[in-house]
Amino acid sequence: MADFDPTTHPHRRVNPLTGEHVLVSPHRTKRPWLGQTEPPQQSDLPEYDPKCYLCPGNTRAGGQANEKYEHTMVFENDYAAVLPPPGPAAPPAPHPLLTTEPVEGGCDVLCFHPRHDLTLARLGQADIIRIIDEWSNVYKKRGTQQGINYVQIFENKGAMMGCSNPHPHGQVWSLSAVPSLPATELANLKKYSRSTPPSDAPKGPLGRSCLLCDYVHFEVGVARDEGRVVVQNDHWVALVPWWAIWPFEIMLLPYKRHIPSIVHLTQAEKSAFAEILSQVTIRYDNLFSCSFAYSMGIHQRPTPPASDAIPEDQDEDNVAHLHLHFAPPLLRSASVRKFLVGFELMAEPQRDLTPEQAAARLRILPDVHYLNVQKFADASATEGVDAANS
């Protein structure tokens, strides 16, 4: 019997944040990597689209006119999934298995930039820092409102993800309830904090262990060629997690110290965050020379601390470890997508390419966006991107 080889033998990995497994079938990728077969996608979007409800000065469906904003813009969604408090009380359950929990809150839209044709991958450091500041503002404003117990910041990018408007923007949904996935992650972080694994990783509040501090401390210590790290800077690392479901899934998190939320970032940590957001989204676009589709979400403390009364390292609610998930559906080219269906919907997620293989592909991509390469080098750009991609 051959020794176990993670690139040959089917196996399962467990996600300690959720307790769920992923089935890995690496033998199915034994065929040679073909790389992209499509020409690089050009950006044919105008800088301003008179019909876009997010462009500066245009009118939204609800009738309001957008400001002529120069950097970012936040407004409340006219078709929010939740309504502001107060709402009615819960009705009696007709059966113990059929309970109803009323939910209140608000949904905000955050435009990243006035330019209709840009994306995170094509914005500069200063612009991305403004977006992080805006995320912090909304998180603080919504998270301290009466009855709000959770703030979810996310971005849904690309027609493939059902996002019909290419104007760069994200959303923030603020709710009276902590949703299922972050609730599960927080419960597992809390459970882990009560355990005492030996580790020289940074610690969470009260000197307790942190699952993500321990995990990321291990990952940044793996030899770069063998591991799952895609890019790393002084404070942040982007990696394809051990338990990744999506072919090129990435988790982005700070690794030098335990950081509960975006409002806990120092200036240096915030700059490093902007830098790594740029590096990750540029690599994504460069992977298949297209504007890469994904859903991104920020997981952190459900709401920011209401005051400074409790020191950061003494506050049990700081058990959360700030991290971002990027879930992109593309598999082998700009048009070949992975569907989460069949066995994956009915049993458990499954992947062919291992997380290590995915990380290796993302790691060798250039740091410069393929559209910017072309600006300077015209035709030769295509070769440059292909070479790195092969």
Added chain:
Amino acid sequence: MADFDPTTHPHRRVNPLTGEHVLVSPHRTKRPWLGQTEPPQQSDLPEYDPKCYLCPGNTRAGGQANEKYEHTMVFENDYAAVLPPPGPAAPPAPHPLLTTEPVEGGCDVLCFHPRHDLTLARLGQADIIRIIDEWSNVYKKRGTQQGINYVQIFENKGAMMGCSNPHPHGQVWSLSAVPSLPATELANLKKYSRSTPPSDAPKGPLGRSCLLCDYVHFEVGVARDEGRVVVQNDHWVALVPWWAIWPFEIMLLPYKRHIPSIVHLTQAEKSAFAEILSQVTIRYDNLFSCSFAYSMGIHQRPTPPASDAIPEDQDEDNVAHLHLHFAPPLLRSASVRKFLVGFELMAEPQRDLTPEQAAARLRILPDVHYLNVQKFADASATEGVDAANS
């Protein structure tokens, strides 16, 4: 403050099989129902396609030729997600958070019918009973193989679900491990069986409570106009579960007695199963006058009993209650799909249409497939379907 109205006020419902929530935003459906705007889809598929690797007599990618089968056909997938035993032992974990569990097993393909252009919705009772018999055969064969601890029967239908071949077929994946979702469901069924809620519903093994017996017993007792039942016969019921995620999600299960798996069905129960499978898939096709895309999966005892040594009602492994999940992505017409992205990937699933509203729409649809109506009535069929659909 108005009283709580489930068709007006945002709320959460919990799925007791998984412990997960769904956010319901019914106020977003207050606009009038527009119904379909597309003409009924015709079936332009040939009865036999010389290029289809599932049609009788054709050659598959692996080089083998299909039998000239007259009813169903089963073969092992050439590109299986798992490989047959024996596999290597688990490697040592480089860190306690990075464990590897080798998985073994096999993947089978089950052709439902020789005709390339048919689907479950267009097959007769006798043909569907043959499919159920074939499911039972594979479940018994694979489920009693050395090292197999779980058998997942499923169907993935439609290009929208990434299924490129329209030839009617399903799959069966047999594994050494119980996958995450059924493992969670089984754990919750087991936990519930130790509780003692008062109920006059049928009981599981050892006279204990069954979560699904209790749930479905309640549902069939709700006044038909108000509830979630879509169709019901002597043994089976199809309903939009209280906690449904997909707009027109359906759960199909026996309600008269606790039935652990398809091999436990009596002849009458099997006939009723075939009947309701037909009724559900016909209604799905009639909803938007198209071949409706979905993923379907059978949840039951992980593997059949190895012998009759333990009486059915004394076997603790019979805590499973046979049920099918149908997860269809379509929302408002043959082309408007729901994407599970953004907030739903990062926080929790969300729906607009309530399960009760979805059940009402499915309930009033005709029992005759729209393509068969047209066969007899030509042009007038479209009106007939539209009227029922409005």
